Structures are given as structure tokens and as C-alpha cells.
Amino acid sequence: MSSDSLQILCTGDVHLGRRPSRVPVERDELSVRRVWDRFVDTALDRKVDVAVLTGDIVDSENQMYEAYGALEQGVRKLAEGGVEVVSVAGNHDHSAFPRLARSIGTDGFHLLGQGGTWEEVEVSSRDGEGSVRFVGWSFPQATQHSSPIGGLELEETGVPTVGVLHCEAGSSEGQYAPVRRGALARAPAEAWLLGHIHAPNEHREAGQLQLYPGSLQPLDPGEPGTHGAWLIEVGPTETTAEQLPLASLRYEETTIDVSGLESEEDTENHVLQAIREDLAARSEERPELAHVAYRLTFEGRTRLRREIEETASRMKGSLQPEVDGTTATIEDFELQARPDYNLEELAQGSDPPGVLAEVLLKIETGEISDEDAQELLRRASKATSTVHESSRYEPLRHDSETREPPGREDLRSMLYKQGLLLLDELHASRA
Ligand SMILES: [Mn+2]
Incomplete structure (x- = not known):
């Protein structure tokens, strides 16, 4: 890794609290929780600069102290281990994330765009040589029928920029923040890290990376193939993405x-x-x-x-x-x-x-x-x-x-x- 680039470990749609369907229930190593722990350990072991969470990390609201506890523990462990956490809330955890922000405070943990607004934060690499500007928007409630991208005003600053958003990219209508890919591409950003779609998809639109990391652990037979987290390197001239197959299933x-x-x-x-x-x-x-x-x-x-x-x-x-x-x-x-x-x-x-x-x-x-x-x-x-x-x-x-x-x-x-x-x-x- 060159000194002026920044490394990100990214995941979304973890759905802590849900169980993968149609697999033996007694097998604890197939639980989502175990793979989430693996994600946290991987970020710490690899000493990445930032962990990005693209929403729906917790399966749903008013439930499960267990699921919320796993989220809170993981985020604390990352922040205390020197990995900055940048996140947005999805339709499933629109209230879990703000609650977490209140309980953890801002040190090393950035929940962007509370209340359905756009928000920026600049994060430096561990060695202080490089930095990346993150911009994100969070679900204010369980549905969002219009594209949030209309409200984005982003100045060009010369600092590499990464957008973080839970949305239905490529849709013109829907109830989970439909956004056209062209509209994402027009924003002055090197990459978008997205959530909501469970199939991993590394898409390039007009040279811009638009990455769906996909579910961390596949949750049902409709999510076949390799799943895991993604390692993203934002460099001065290019942005690369590589899948790390962390899923146990x-x-x-x-x-x-x-x-x-x-x-x-x-x-x-x-x-x-x-x-x-x-x-x-x-x-x-x-x-x-x-x-x-x-x-x-x-x-x-x-x-x-x-x-x-x-x-x-x-x-x-x-x-x-x-x-x-x-x-x-x-x-x-x-x-x-x-x-x-x-x-x-x-x-x-x-x-x-x-x-x-x-x-x-x-x-x-x-x-x-x-x-x-x-x-x-x-x-x-x-x-x-x-x-x-x-x-x-x-x-x-x-x-x-x-x-x-x-x-x-x-x-x-x-x-x-x-x-x-x-x-x-x-x-x-x-x-
Ligand atoms: Mn979602």
C-alpha cells in the first residue's frame, strides 16, 4: 500500500439477529454474529484505516438486545483498536444506529446523515499521509420513496471522496431510496459504497466505483455464491476493490x-x-x-x-x-x-x-x-x-x-x- 492511499474494509446488510434459512439450526458457526466478529477481527488484523458500514447491520427495530449488543460491541472494538468507523443507517436499523451514536459518542465513530440529511467527514490514514472525505445519508424512517441524491450538494475540494448510501441503485421508483446510477456518477466522488441489495456487485459507472458489498453472510438460497466483506483502497489515481470471502456459509x-x-x-x-x-x-x-x-x-x-x-x-x-x-x-x-x-x-x-x-x-x-x-x-x-x-x-x-x-x-x-x-x-x- 502506498503511503498516500487509504484502506477501507466495507460491509453492509449483515442483519444481525436473523438466522440464515434452510441450514442446520444447531450450527453456531453459521450464525451471522460469528461472521460479524470475523469482520471486526479482520479490520483490526489488517490494520485498515476505516471500516465502512452501509446500513442494515441490525435486522430490525425494537428487538433483540442481542443483535444491538453485537453491533455496539463490534463498533466499540473497532474504534478502540484505531479503526475509524463510518456508517449510515438503512431501512432496518434507522433507529438502532442513532441510538448507538448517542451511546458511543463521536470518537472514532461517525454516523453520517441522521434525519435524512447529507453530512461529510474527513478521515486521515493511520500514518497521516493521506485522507478521504466521506459523505453519507441515513434513512430517517423505514421507507423513503424519493431519491435522496437531489439534496446532495458536494463541493470539489481535491480530497478523494467516497459516498456511503443505503439505496436501490438503478431504480427510478421504489420505497427504499431509489437512485439512478447516472445521478450517483455525477457527484464528484471516486466511489460509492452502497447497501440494501444482498448480491455483491462491483459496478463501474463512467469510471466511478459503485460497490454493493452484498450481505456479509448469505441469508437464504436467493443469495448464492461467494459472500464476505470488501477491501477498498482509495489511492491518488485509482480506487480498487477486492472481495474477502469471510462468510462461513x-x-x-x-x-x-x-x-x-x-x-x-x-x-x-x-x-x-x-x-x-x-x-x-x-x-x-x-x-x-x-x-x-x-x-x-x-x-x-x-x-x-x-x-x-x-x-x-x-x-x-x-x-x-x-x-x-x-x-x-x-x-x-x-x-x-x-x-x-x-x-x-x-x-x-x-x-x-x-x-x-x-x-x-x-x-x-x-x-x-x-x-x-x-x-x-x-x-x-x-x-x-x-x-x-x-x-x-x-x-x-x-x-x-x-x-x-x-x-x-x-x-x-x-x-x-x-x-x-x-x-x-x-x-x-x-x-
Ligand atoms: Mn435495506
């Missing part, structure tokens, strides 16, 4: 080809071997990884679809192999493997399997001008809409992923899969 999506399998036992061995091989590679690459939760997709052609379904269901509940200290579970699976019989041949017959095969071919090829296929889609659409509109599932309609009922393509794929399972049944009962 990984959600992984893996495809397994089941073509050519002969028996149920074969299936179990094949799945186990695929997982052990993947696990060995990941464990060697990252010895501190404690657990991988796999979501398996079975592909290929096989006559063992029913057997694979049963075997995988059984393994999902019980399997827990270990390789070099890293354990694994099957969190879920999807059977996309196709039967090994020939639908075209079957469709020649006029018996029930023949009629069903004919309909499946039409659904598969998308030949939905056919009247029977149309009628099927209509009925499927009606059935799923009824469920979707049920008051019981009302909360799901607030989520962008489940706001709309299944579309035509989803329905077609659902019908196709169900049809194949029905065909398997017909075959089995005939054999």
Missing part, C-alpha cells in the same frame, strides 16, 4: 446429469459423489468455509424419475457429508430430467398414455393454438390466480418476485412437468 446451485443411471442405489452414490467432489474443491480453496447448502437440478434422460425423486427427498432430510471440516446439506432439488421414453412414439397410441403424450408434445413445442392445450392453460391460469389472490398469501404480493401470478411460460412449464409425472404413473401402473 455458501448456497450453491448445482446441476447433476442422471442419464445412464441403473438403480436407486446408483442414484444415491452418484449424487453423493458429485457433492463430495464439489465440496472438496471448495474446502481446499477456502478452509474457513463451514457449510455448503446445495440446490440440485437433475438433468438428462432417465427411466428412474420416480426413484430419483424419492432418493433425493430422502437425502434432503438426512444427508450431511463432511469433507475436510466442511459439511453439506441438500437444501432443495428440482427434477428436470426427462423420461427416457419417446413421446412421439407414445403419441401414436390412442390409449390414455398416448393421449397424454400428444398433449405434452403440444405444450412442449409451444403449439398452444391447439384448442385442448389452450383450455388446459386457461384452467391452470384460473386455478393459480385463485391461489395467488387468496388473502392468506397477501404478504407475498408485496414482494417483487411474487407480485404477479405465474405467467404463460411458467404455467406451460408447470403443466409439462406435472404431465410427465402423470405419464410416469400411468407407465408404472401398466408395468
